[in-house]
Amino acid sequence: MAMPPNSVVPTTEHTTTTTTTSSKPMEVPVKPHHDARSPSFLRLGLYPITLKFEDVVYKVKIEGKGTCCGGEVSMKEKTILNGVTGKVSPGELLAMLGPSGSGKTTLLTALGGRLKGKLSGKITYNSRPFCGSMKRRTGFVTQDDVLYAHLTVTETLLFTAMLRLPNSISQDEKVEHVEQVIAELGLTRCKNSMIGGPLFRGISGGEKKRVSIGQEMLINPSLLLLDEPTSGLDSTTAQRILTTIKRLASGGRTVVTTIHQPSSRLYHMFDKLVLLSEGSPIYYGPASTALEYFSSVGYGTSITVNPADLLLDLANGIAPDVMQEHEQGETTEKDQKLVRQKLHTAYETNISTRLKADLCGLDVSNHINQAKEVATRNHVSSEQWCTSWCHQFHVLLLRGVRERRFEPFNRLRIFQVISVAILGGLLWWHTPTSHIEDRVAMIFFFSVFWGFYPLYNAVFTFPQERRMLIKERSSGMYRLSSYFLARTIGDLPLELALPTAFTFILYWMGGLKADPATFVLSLLVVLYNVLVAQSLGLAIGAILMDVKQATTLASVTTLVFLIAGGYYVKQIPPFIVWLKYLSYSYYCYKLLLGVQYNENDLYECSKGVHCHVVDFPAVKSVGLTNLTVDLLIMAMMLVGYRLVAYMALQKVQ
Template sequence: MAEIEVQIQTTQHHHPTIFKKAKSPVTVRFEDVVYKIKTKKGGILKKKSKIEEKTILKGVTGMVLPGEMLAMLGPSGSGKTTLLTALGGRLGGHISGSITYNGKPFSNQLKRNTGFVTQDDVLYPHLTVTETLVFTALLRLPNTLTNQEKVTHAESVITQLGLTRCKNSIVGSQFLRGVSGGERKRVSIGQEMLINPSLLFLDEPTSGLDSTTAQRIVSTLRELANGGRTVLMTIHQPSSSIFYMFHKVLLLSEGHLLYFGKVAESMDYFAHIGYSPSVTMNPSDFLLDLANGVLSYDGREAEAVVKQTLVSAFRTNLADRLKAELREISGEVREGLEDKQSTKWTTTWWQQFSVLFRRGVKERKHETFDTLTVVQVLLVAFLSGLLWWQSGIAHIQEQMGLLFFYSGFWGFLPMLEAIYTFPQECMMLEKERSSGMYRLSSYFIARTVGDLPMVLVLPTVFVTITYWMGGLKPTAGNFLETLSVLLLHVLVSQSLGLAIGALIMDQKSATILGTVTLLLFTLVSGYYVQKLASFIAWFKYMSIHQYTYKLLLGSQYKPSDTYPCATTGTCLVGELPSIKLVGLDGQLISVVTLAMMLLSYRFIAYISLMRIGRTNK
């Protein structure tokens, strides 16, 4: 991170102007695009659920040329975001019709020249604007550029998008004060502009912004389009001044195309077919009223009739002409979009790991040693030390209780924290994986390695306090053995939490499942219930706690050790019923079993994450 900060300082007074022109102009052409999904009808009370097919896009046609900016308008549920996602190459499932880019299908090379800005700004809140863009540049820009040049690119984008004033401010979120909503949106756009995209897709870039900020955003996008880029965006009720910044407009209603053409000709077209506002109003508001089938100035026509009339009018007046225009450009193929690069990734695995690790540590350093967590652990440690104060082997049952408490407390805490890891990261992972930014393996290793300080330091502090206060064997060897066993236990419990979180991806459901699982592991581990019924006894072999408890007992006692007892004065530890049941043998097998659990749970977590961003595995 120090290296990055030095690089930033050396470039902050040097902003070369880049991205004046798109690298490879792209013509987007789509014809008769149909998209269907299957939905299940029927609830819990119904005996049979019926699978129905719903058509989201119903034969949408159009084209956008380099230097043009297209606005996709339509009410909620009209299919505009689905169309944008389909054109951006990110829509799974079966799409019929034709979508081409310079006459060719979507490819890996085109993906590297495509920027996609989602409606929600998926950003790390504790990183500054500069850090956000620099880390993105280091991950997305190819190795033909040095790290110094990548940082220079990031600084140039900051200047180009007017973010210089806030470049050292944290991005923030709805719960953390940071830059403004408009600045946050420009940071999202800046992340995509780093690759100097030929194609830029934006989903509701002005959503939630005031009119002045929205106008600045769209004005910036218009300048980008003027550089030869093809810009497509969905937008909700733009003002008149914003509406006329667009070159073309596409109007959808329930998946049907009502208009596609130049913005300047849109009002004349609807007036020609008999629909014009009776009062002066925002053109986009009027178009949305038409798409909803609502004519506020004339309530005599039913909504369904208006919509059907507009669909028929488009087919009669515009459809044939539009398809003729498509055929004129269908043979045109521009250079620059061949799959020249044989490699799928722009950076090496180690580069990706290194940047992701540094970014993760930078983002999560505020929570690595969260004050509340540290205070909680310290309070429990001192309280435990006082409760088991100098118990010694004379009170062997109490010592066994302390050892079992180790496994219980440090089973739940890391597991519950790990459960939240991937559900919280899901949107970021999906966004970055969809753009082909890094391998899943580099992300997974960097994420889990970066969490080790939080996972290992606090248990170490906890054992250091309670071990000596609790009167356990006062030798360095026994202490280190106990600590090693507990740290292995913590890592396995964390792995279980990661697996459950990645499998379910819902924090509430995952927490419930994780809690129930660990409770069962605790109950069958040999401390609470010492004689299990045969039909459930097998479950103890799946219990993390059972193996950890056995190892913790082995770290303190040997079968030949003695303790004071009422019958003969001294008794063998190995003959104590509660220890004999668990056993002091099989220590190596327990270590190997826990190690296998650690690897297995993490493998399950990794496999579960592969379903995120499937288009870029």
């Protein structure tokens, strides 16, 4: 039986267990666990929410068959949801049941305010539309557990708490709240274990699911939405997960979950049920009376079955009395369509009219008054963000550093760069000043290698974090600008340390001008080039958000920049000469030459004959003048590419 809406989450007894883990990552210090009735917990008082959705219709456009000659493609509309109606009150657990493709996840996404596209109908929260403050009171657990593999359970939840809980709550209280959630969800045993990923083993699937639920529980949500929380789990683990969800609902929360094929034990834990068939509802009401309802409309069964199995058969258009025929492959699609039509007609006759009348007469004033009292008592802010920009930036930067501290790819990159630098230094070992061709080639190698290597690394940055970015941005965890700067700045230490080490090795081994000032200027030009190349890589990755497509485009771009860089082709045809002005490698090459040489420098062009360096073809093609303009152009590229990347991320959904 549901508890009153204004009740708080019941406390549970917590047993002390010994934490064991195979790896000992950097641990976040936590305080000993306190009782859930502590003041910091009560400061997050519940905001009772009554969720109503009426005649929800969602359609998408799909491509049809086009004409073979004109190349025109006809667009057709497909109905995903067709007139779904229902209501969930605080303390209730509503389950959405239906076959794959029936629209469960789409409806859940719509209820969470995350659905983009042509949505009609009415969805209200205490008779009000979805807004930013409601987003902060809504927890949304996706079907896939999108978590950072190299963070521990405690670190994952603590960083989430630091981002999602307001600044009015102290750091110690946030740590304490994380410990409470860990104990509430039974994660104490694995709290110092890494999440794990495809390349190494971490916590179990059920524990990952509980961590995902815990991330949403940190904000003490009044509305909790879960997309197939038991998918891929064994029956015992699924039972534990749903028991936890049921307990959360009994604390006064409004809980909605989709579920594919629950066992009979899980089914009887639901308070209400929505049964969908091809996007249309065929049942809404108490889960305990579903079989009785279908029996009353002529689809009962005399044998004992799992209620969920029978309901899924009906949603697929398979009547109980023809199950045996279906198993023998004798039922036709026409028969299934007829069953669905009858069930939909029965729903319209027996449920829909009564349900809509009930929703129209629903008085939620008590809930609104309770919500206002709770909001006033807890100083609930109507601002869009509950934390400052600087706080978000600091937390995201710290999280990024901790997540990437174990990446083996970093060690591989260090080996690659150092080995190439040493090999290059041996090949250009103390090149004499008279060997102008080799020295200019070495300078061009600097500009090419550190124009392309950072670009390819930066291309992976945003596509790899696309799912995490969508998840966290949908929850309103942080501003995009704070994420963008934290993510790009967090990579700078390694991005700048590697070219610095490379330049130290190759510059002195190669025998370039042995002058400290010249070396420092050359290093600064190389680092400048790295930042510009990284900016272009970020832009390409953010625009395409697909690793394969981004690397393909990066390959074509680097090839063009290589050819037009001013070293291989000296006389580019006038109609395509503009390409070299798009190549940052061209400007880097020119700046490095300007640092090493001036217009009065000479070299031995033949025995006993000296020529001006500026007349050497590879130098003459780019020149040694207007270096300040080149610096400004590269600055425009650096800023422009990053602005393009930022604007592209704003469109990521």
